Amino acid sequence: MDISIQKSKLHNRQEIQITGSKSESNRLLLLQALFPQISINNISNSDDSVLMQKALESKEQLIDIHHAGTAMRFLTAYFSTQQGRDTIITGSTRMKERPIKILVDALETLGADITYLENDGFPPLQIKGKTLTAFKVALEANVSSQYISALLLIASKLQNGLELTLIGKITSVPYINMTLSLLNNIGITTSFEGNTIIVKPNVTEVKAQTVTVESDWSSASYFYSIIALSDIGTEITISSYKEKSLQGDSVLSDIYEKFGVYTSFEAESMTLKKTANCDLNLSIDLDLKNAPDIAQTVAVTAFGLGVECTMVGLHTLKIKETDRLVALKTELEKLGAEVLITNQSLYVKASTKINTDVKIATYNDHRMAMAFAPLGLKVPLVIENADVVSKSYPQFWEDFKAIGFNLK
Incomplete structure (x- = not known):
């Protein structure tokens, strides 16, 4: 169309209501699969999150996640830990061109059993789930944060937890911190000092709890653009957002001030207003x-x-x-x-x-x-x-x- x-x-x-962050939703969905006592409010209604949910609920051997790159990375890590389960994970033609070798290599270092079914370094993958006993692994720090988050999300379910060393200058730090914050919020102990991240194994069961997903800031970006391109005085209120x-x-909110857009927060919404021409x-x-x-x-x-x-x-x-x-x-x-x-x-x-x-x-x-x-x-x-x-x-x-x- x-x-x-x-x-x-x-x-x-x-006034516009935007559903939950895709990034937060997909992380929490994987954590919910590992710790079923977690409930989630305001889950993203994006295709990617719907596919993630279906994949985690499926009992089939073949999992097709189409274009969902986050799901491909997170689920590769997840299925590696599902002892006794044999899974084939595939996706769209473009997904088969998107590299995954860095993540697979790291998982294999931890003891995972993963086979490339077509081209080395790319999906589709056959994953034989098992208990992963190794706990130390290193990654180049400038890779996609999704590789790093995929490892961190499963880390507390590894027999000895995880010690992840990032080599070089770290990129996408907010996404790594998001993952660690979500782990901390449900009761998992982590530390991030220098270039080393440690996630402790979860000895006691995570408590039953409900987590509310903040609305998606990436989706808010299009409304920032709209206000920037509008006349002075134009405003839109979007929810649910937090200043922190x-x-x-x-x-x-900082970037678009340069384009004349002012952001104000109230309760769980924010208002974008054009206050000056660029x-x-x-x-x-x-x-x-x-x-x-x-x-x-x-x-x-x-x-x-x-x-x-x-x-x-x-x-x-x-x-x-x-x-x-x-x-x-x-x-x-x-x-x-x-x-x-x-x-x-x-x-x-x-x-x-x-x-x-x-x-x-x-x-x-x-x-x-x-x-x-x-x-x-x-x-x-x-x-x-x-x-x-x-x-x-x-x-x-x-x-x-x-x-x-x-x-x-």
């Missing part, structure tokens, strides 16, 4: 190594406002649903942007011209569709394969329509 966005104007003072968040993408001579310089998922949104916002933007720390974007750096460059250039990329950076030159009626390809990547949609406030455009948003935000288009976007 393609969606045409005609030039739109927002209704003022809208476990999610790395909460840095949005200085066209502004040059935005950001290191997004701790929040790479918002890079697409920020790049499109900067282009839409006509300001120069340089982002670094984006090396993990090349192994996402698509090579997001190449995809961003291609689609922004269709709109008239001048873009330079390297393996870990993206530069958008300041420009006041935006081409109209451009068709934005989405590459089976939910964030490509949602990041470009706010430009409908500036020019008409078409988002191809628009239903790809269901991967993380199924009601995205309904919410866009509700706040004033003219969609066909």
Whole structure:
């Protein structure tokens, strides 16, 4: 399904409810599988979390997680610990191109029995669950934090816990801290000092408890972009959010102040308000190594406002649903942007011209569709394969329509 966005104007003072963080939900779902006495409120309704739930509940040998990269990594670790269970885990064509060797090597160091069924280093995998007795493993520190979190989530169920050494400069620290905080919150003892993370084995059973998932900050990024591209005085209230968040993408509130957007918190909601126009001579310089998922949104916002933007720390974007750096460059250039990329950076030159009626390809990547949609406030455009948003935000288009976007 393609969606045409005609030039739109927002209704003022809208309220939007966004479901739970996909990142928090998927971590808690795995912990719930290990400790069934945990209950979860406000679980993400994203495709990824639905697939994660189904996979954890399934008794079948074959588990297909389609495009869900987080689920692939977390479930690889989980099934490695399920003694006596033989599991084959596979996914989409793109998933079979996304590397998993770093995680598999680490799990094998701990004693896991994992076989590549097609290409070495890539899914699909055959996993024979067993008791993992080794407890020391090392990883390069600049790898995807999902590899690290996958190990930390199963660590308390390992016979001797886990001592994980990270080699080099650590990236995506907020996602690691999120995982450790969730473990601590349910009663598991951890420490993170220097480059060493220790998770103690869970000797006593985790207490029965209910955990509420904070709403997803990555999904909030599109509303930040909308307000940045709107007139002064425009505001949107979105819930449920906390000023002190476990999610790395909460840095949005600081970043978007540069674009004239002020964030205020009240109870469990936040209001985004356009308070100033952006200085066209502004040059935005950001290191997004701790929040790479918002890079697409920020790049499109900067282009839409006509300001120069340089982002670094984006090396993990090349192994996402698509090579997001190449995809961003291609689609922004269709709109008239001048873009330079390297393996870990993206530069958008300041420009006041935006081409109209451009068709934005989405590459089976939910964030490509949602990041470009706010430009409908500036020019008409078409988002191809628009239903790809269901991967993380199924009601995205309904919410866009509700706040004033003219969609066909």
